[in-house]
Amino acid sequence: MTKAEHTIAMKLIASLTSPYARKVRIVLADKKIDCPLEVDIPWDENTRVADYNPLGKVPVLELDDGGTLYDSRVIVEYLDNISPVARLLPQENRPLIQVRRWEALADGITDAAVAIVMEKRRPVDKQLGSAIQRQNEKIARGLAALSHDLGERQWCNGEAYSLADIAVGCCLGYLDFRFPEINWREDYPNLAALVERLSARPSFADTVPPPL
Ligand SMILES: N[C@@H](CCC(=O)N[C@@H](CS)C(=O)NCC(=O)O)C(=O)O
Structure with a gap:
């Protein structure tokens, strides 16, 4: 396993089947950002997703200050900007x-x-x-x-x-x-x-x- 180059206190709330969450998980891996995954299925009875995202959808990224980011497009832009490793969005x-x-x-x-x-x-x-x-x-x-x-x-x-x-x-x-x-x-x-x-x-x- 490649050692993560950036350790940032964040948490990703996602299901393992969500294609939108998969985008974020791939970006985290490509950019070698260490981020724990909390598996939450928004269709389950005891889901807590709505506590993080009023839309009740995954993925959600909880930041180190307790704030939350959604949706996947917002999250990936944030992640691409916090680490210069493997830029995924062009600058121009x-x-x-x-x-x-x-x-x-x-x-x-x-x-x-x-x-x-x-x-x-x-x-x-x-x-x-x-x-x-x-x-x-x-x-x-x-x-x-x-x-x-x-x-x-x-x-x-x-x-x-x-x-x-x-x-x-x-x-x-x-x-x-x-x-x-x-x-x-x-x-x-x-x-x-x-x-x-x-x-x-x-x-x-x-x-x-x-x-x-
Ligand atoms: N545009 C959103 C779509 C997110 C989305 O629809 N996620 C689905 C899982 S694949 C979900 O959480 N659905 C729960 C619901 O609609 O209540 C994104 O890119 O993050």
């Missing part, structure tokens, strides 16, 4: 905003997938087929856009690994986890190659969601 406006755009697309696909999971938790006779279809269309268009924008490049945003790759990797990992029947690898070999590269990184390998 144009490339920065491109990385943020990648993240918005990847998180948006994830949001659509989460919405389907929620709808399918309702009794079968109460599920709205049209709502599920609408979300499925977002996923299909989103995957096509990710693949188009990646093209033949190795990493999403130019030459270097960045938060864009983390967000895309977490999104595709969540599709594998919840919707293994979506065969995105066959349709988009360039996304498959990206995920293969990402999976070789310990930060990704160590944060794969546990089997259902």
Whole structure:
């Protein structure tokens, strides 16, 4: 195990299956920031997530002064700025905003997938087929856009690994986890190659969601 280079008294509140929390866990690992994880599942009866985040969602980062940060996009920006190790967000406006755009697309696909999971938790006779279809269309268009924008490049945003790759990797990992029947690898070999590269990184390998 690599020794953490930065020890900061913080705590991450997250579930092990949340794709948004996985982004934060990967950023912590890539940047070698030591941060204890408190596992809390916001759907559980005795969850305490709402004590940290009025929205009742994970991830939440509790800071050393007791303050809290949410959501994942805010947390990763904070973490990238507290340590210069392995910068994940470009400093210049144009490339920065491109990385943020990648993240918005990847998180948006994830949001659509989460919405389907929620709808399918309702009794079968109460599920709205049209709502599920609408979300499925977002996923299909989103995957096509990710693949188009990646093209033949190795990493999403130019030459270097960045938060864009983390967000895309977490999104595709969540599709594998919840919707293994979506065969995105066959349709988009360039996304498959990206995920293969990402999976070789310990930060990704160590944060794969546990089997259902
Ligand atoms: N945009 C938020 C999304 C967070 C989110 O939706 N988390 C889910 C877990 S995957 C959650 O906590 N849901 C509980 C709820 O909606 O009540 C982020 O990026 O952190």
